[in-house]
Amino acid sequence: MALAGRTAAWWARLRSPCPAAAPLCLPPWLPAGPVACERLYSSRGKEKLDMLTYPVESIRNFSIIAHVDHGKSTLADRLLEITGTIAKTDRNKQVLDKLQVERERGITVKAQSASIFYNHEGVNYLLNLIDTPGHVDFSYEVSRSLSACQGVILVVDANEGIQAQTVANFYLAFEAQLAIIPVINKIDLKNADPERVEKQIEKLFDIPIDECVRISAKQGTNVEKVLQKVIEKIPPPQCNTADPLKALVFDSTFDHYRGVIANIALFGGEIEKGHKIVSAHTKKRYEVNEVGILTPNEQPTHKLYAGQVGYLIAGMKEVTEAQIGDTLFLYKQPVEPLPGFKSAKPMVFAGMYPVDQTEYNNLKSALERLTLNDSSVTVHRDSSLALGAGWRLGFLGLLHMEVFNQRLEQEYNMSVILTAPTVPYKAILSSAKLIKEYGKAEITIINPAQFPDKLSVSEYLEPTVLGTIVTPHEYIGKIIALCQDRRAVQKDMLYIDEHRVMLKYLFPLNEIVVDFYDALKSLSSGYASFDYEDAGYQAADLIKMDILLNGNPVEELSTIIHNDKAYATGKFLCERLKDAIPRQLFEIAIQAAIGKKIIARETLKAYRKNVVAKCYGGDITRRMKLLKRQAEGKKLMRKIGNVEVPRDAFIRVLKRQTDK
Numbered sequence: 244m245a246l247a248g249r250t251a252a253w254w255a256r257l258r259s260p261c262p263a264a265a266p267l268c269l270p271p272w273l274p275a276g277p278v279a280c281e282r283l284y285s286s287r288g289k290e291k292l293d294m295l296t297y298p299v300e301s302i303r304n305f306s307i308i309a310h311v312d313h314g315k316s317t318l319a320d321r322l323l324e325i326t327g328t329i330a331k332t333d334r335n336k337q338v339l340d341k342l343q344v345e346r347e348r349g350i351t352v353k354a355q356s357a358s359i360f361y362n363h364e365g366v367n368y369l370l371n372l373i374d375t376p377g378h379v380d381f382s383y384e385v386s387r388s389l390s391a392c393q394g395v396i397l398v399v400d401a402n403e404g405i406q407a408q409t410v411a412n413f414y415l416a417f418e419a420q421l422a423i424i425p426v427i428n429k430i431d432l433k434n435a436d437p438e439r440v441e442k443q444i445e446k447l448f449d450i451p452i453d454e455c456v457r458i459s460a461k462q463g464t465n466v467e468k469v470l471q472k473v474i475e476k477i478p479p480p481q482c483n484t485a486d487p488l489k490a491l492v493f494d495s496t497f498d499h500y501r502g503v504i505a506n507i508a509l510f511g512g513e514i515e516k517g518h519k520i521v522s523a524h525t526k527k528r529y530e531v532n533e534v535g536i537l538t539p540n541e542q543p544t545h546k547l548y549a550g551q552v553g554y555l556i557a558g559m560k561e562v563t564e565a566q567i568g569d570t571l572f573l574y575k576q577p578v579e580p581l582p583g584f585k586s587a588k589p590m591v592f593a594g595m596y597p598v599d600q601t602e603y604n605n606l607k608s609a610l611e612r613l614t615l616n617d618s619s620v621t622v623h624r625d626s627s628l629a630l631g632a633g634w635r636l637g638f639l640g641l642l643h644m645e646v647f648n649q650r651l652e653q654e655y656n657m658s659v660i661l662t663a664p665t666v667p668y669k670a671i672l673s674s675a676k677l678i679k680e681y682g683k684a685e686i687t688i689i690n691p692a693q694f695p696d697k698l699s700v701s702e703y704l705e706p707t708v709l710g711t712i713v714t715p716h717e718y719i720g721k722i723i724a725l726c727q728d729r730r731a732v733q734k735d736m737l738y739i740d741e742h743r744v745m746l747k748y749l750f751p752l753n754e755i756v757v758d759f760y761d762a763l764k765s766l767s768s769g770y771a772s773f774d775y776e777d778a779g780y781q782a783a784d785l786i787k788m789d790i791l792l793n794g795n796p797v798e799e800l801s802t803i804i805h806n807d808k809a810y811a812t813g814k815f816l817c818e819r820l821k822d823a824i825p826r827q828l829f830e831i832a833i834q835a836a837i838g839k840k841i842i843a844r845e846t847l848k849a850y851r852k853n854v855v856a857k858c859y860g861g862d863i864t865r866r867m868k869l870l871k872r873q874a875e876g877k878k879l880m881r882k883i884g885n886v887e888v889p890r891d892a893f894i895r896v897l898k899r900q901t902d903k
Contacts, residue, residue: 292536292544297369299484299550303477304371304508306354306388308416309398310406310772311377314428316351318398318460318469319374325466326359326370328538344649351376352646353616354384354494356391356506356552357539363474370473371552377408379774380640383587383619386415387567391493391508391552394422394477396469401427401435401457404743405443407711407774413448422477425450426469431459443739480510480550487576488512488520490555495565497612503559506537507571508552510581515546519574520557524566528574529557563611567618587619588777589637590706591756592689593644594625594662594799596633602657603632609655610634613647620647625690627799630660635689637667641756665691666706666752668803669780674699691801694787704780705805706752709734712763714771716744721766729754730805749778751805788813788842790820791834809835813843821845 307315323329342352356373373388375381389395395416399409416423425444427437441452456472458465494506507514514520518531535543536553547553559565570580597606614620621637638644641664651657668688672678677699688694710731714722716738726733726748735747750759755775763771788809790800800820804812813835820833824847831847852873855866 292542294369294536294544294546294548294551297367297548297551299482299548300479301366301368302371302479302550303368303394303473304373304392304480304550304552305394305396305473305477306373306375306385306392306416307396307398308375308385308389308412309377309428310400310403310408310412311350313377313398313400313403313406313409314460315377315398316374318396318426318428318458318466319357319372321460321463321466322372322470323357323359323539325463325470326361328357328359342650343653344646348646350378352381352384354388355539356388356494356537358536358542358552359538361470361474363471368474369551370470377412378640378642379408379411380638380643380646382408382411382415383639385412387493389415389419389421391491392421393480394424394473396424396426396473398426398428399440399444401429401437401440402432404436404440405447405713405739406772407713407745408772410447410711410713410745411774411776423448423450424469424472424476425455427455427457428460430457431462431464439740443743447739482509482511482549484511484513484549486511486549487578488514488518488571488573489578489581490514490520490571491581492565492567492569492571494616495567496616501532501556503556503561503565503615504541505555505557505559505565505571506552507547507555509547509549511549511578512573513546513548514555514571520571521574521577522564522566523570523572523580525564525569527564529559532556532558563615565615587621587639589619589621590640590666590708590752590777591638591644591664592635592667593638593664594627594630594633594660594690595636596627596630596660596662598658598660600631606651606657606659609651609657613650613655617647617650619643623689630662630799633660637689638664641760662799663802664756665689665803666756668694668706668785669704670695670700671702671704672699673701688803691787691803692798694801694803697786702782703785705783705785707778707781708750708752708755708775709778710748710750710755710773710775712746712748712771712773713739714744714746714767715742718767718771719744719746722746722763722771725759725762725766726750729759730807750775751781751783753805786837789836790816791832791836791841792820792824793832794834796836809837810842817843817845821847826850 307319309315324331344352351374354373354375356371359370359372361368361370373392375385375388397409397413397416399405413423425448427440429435430437437457441455444450444455445452456465456468458469460466489511490507490509492505492507496504498504514531514534516531516533519528520531521528533543533556534547534553535541536551541554544553570578572578597603610622614622619639623635625635626632638647644661644664648659648661651659670686670688672681672684672686672695677695678684686695712722729750731748731750731754733746733748737745739745760773763773784806785803786806786809788802788804789796791797800816802812817833817835824831824833826847826849828850830849833845833847834841835843855869858866858869
């Protein structure tokens with residue numbers, strides 16, 4: 244009884260009004276823990292906001308888009324500080340970059356949203372800001388973010404000028420018919436030339452010079468002017484609170500305690516705790532547990548209304564339940580689903596296997612949760628004789644693949660084996676038997692093991708991309724030579740101004756996927772930028788090259804390559820394998836083969852015992868007899884001996900292949 248009385252007294256003291264800064268002390272007889280503390284603090288500290296005070300006319304939804312390292316996240320920090328959303332401190336650097344990988348690499352990987360409140364000419368406005376990635380591999384995040392916006396801030400570096408991804412992001416916004424506010428950042432730099440950048444913007448994008456805003460996001464110069472432009476230029480969302488609920492899920496994350504947290508944009512109606520909602524994709528029904536806005540941390544609200552952007556928790560426990568692009572509506576009030584998003588088209592495929600097969604189920608669970616947060620990754624079951632059961636994953640680029648692998652290690656503590664990246668090829672079948680087996684005449688090949696024989700195929704197709712290179716004019720000669728070496732075809736060449744040139748080339752995707760970007764950066768001293776977009780397929784002379792160890796093919800090292808590059812690649816792989824495979828008691832022949840034809844060979848010599856060491860002088864026939872017997876033994880051992888390629892040897896060879 245005494246314990247019950249003390250507990251009741253403690254709860255009464257907790258409920259009584261007290262200063263916000265007063266510490267919350269848990270009594271020693273109650274269970275403690277970080278989660279319990281966090282929930283007690285959050286329930287006490289967060290007053291629910293009334294969002295009805297922000298009608299549709301006073302809402303502005305916008306994204307910040309730019310090339311890598313042009314200052315998007317720094318501008319987002321200043322906007323959050325000026326509006327009082329976050330406290331002004333020296334530690335505010337990339338506040339919206341929450342992932343560890345983003346902090347380490349200094350790039351934005353995930354689009355992050357934040358709601359900010361701003362008073363302009365006596366009217367309170369709700370501004371929903373989305374900070375987007377700048378690298379070409381994460382352009383899917385940008386296109387998704389634009390679906391929840393009515394306008395964009397296009398940031399251009401006053402020193403670097405317009406770069407390849409600036410052009411790509413402008414056209415994404417232009418095609419979505421969004422209002423565009425050009426902002427020239429970093430005017431405080433010594434070499435800044437805003438006049439030159441304004442002329443570039445006018446020439447390439449047809450935007451008048453007087454519409455450009457010159458700012459320094461780092462020092463906060465003119466940033467207030469950007470907010471005023473957002474309110475004047477960007478229109479409010481076209482929707483009505485009186486309409487039935489229609490909410491678009493444009494992002495989602497998984498929380499171990501609360502399940503799936505869905506980021507939603509409301510295109511009609513209103514939503515509050517207790518509402519029964521239905522998913523248009525899964526047809527499942529849920530009860531809403533919490534709604535709110537991101538400021539940038541979660542801030543619960545009583546309701547969310549049409550035109551607003553926020554988050555929703557509705558007890559979705561399975562990661563497959565919150566599909567990005569899904570439409571949510573009220574139970575018994577069905578609506579026409581929103582068009583959603585065009586699914587991302589993977590450009591690079593790689594096999595992923597657990598280091599230890601006992602970790603298979605844990606890796607499967609980690610992959611499901613991470614692909615919920617990064618929906619552009621495609622996953623197919625796969626298996627390998629050497630590496631066991633695993634998956635073949637599709638990524639938007641090589642950086643995307645590296646970041647995904649890093650997030651698996653950091654967020655889920657999973658260590659994996661990644662095979663060499665390949666691209667999706669196509670084959671048009673001529674064999675009636677194969678057409679019947681596959682059910683269609685055109686098949687896609689994402690694994691070299693599925694590559695059909697040349698006799699049963701009328702034509703092979705390889706994927707191509709239209710690449711845009713923006714470079715200072717003094718590097719043109721070297722870059723053109725590099726592109727020609729990669730089998731590229733020049734499509735266009737345009738001088739942006741007297742110093743910078745924009746080149747357009749049609750590349751085979753296989754030629755740029757591994758090391759083209761690094762080669763381009765080193766040739767141009769880091770000044771050239773590169774962006775690409777899908778350009779369909781073209782006919783190509785493709786072959787499958789096998790690697791043989793003592794005549795036995797090694798499936799994991801088979802590759803699909805262009806006929807012109809076969810000899811160089813085969814010789815390179817054989818040399819690498821010679822260094823990677825441990826020596827045996829018998830000789831190993833490492834060969835690269837196209838069909839029955841051997842195109843390259845390296846020989847790994849056997850360990851050899853000195854059998855004639857015991858012969859001190861005597862007849863030569865005695866020595867010859869011992870050496871002949873040893874050679875026969877080695878020959879027999881080679882016939883029956885199996886070459887076991889260690890796993891780390893696979894990875895060493897495949898990793899070095901990317902450094903070629």
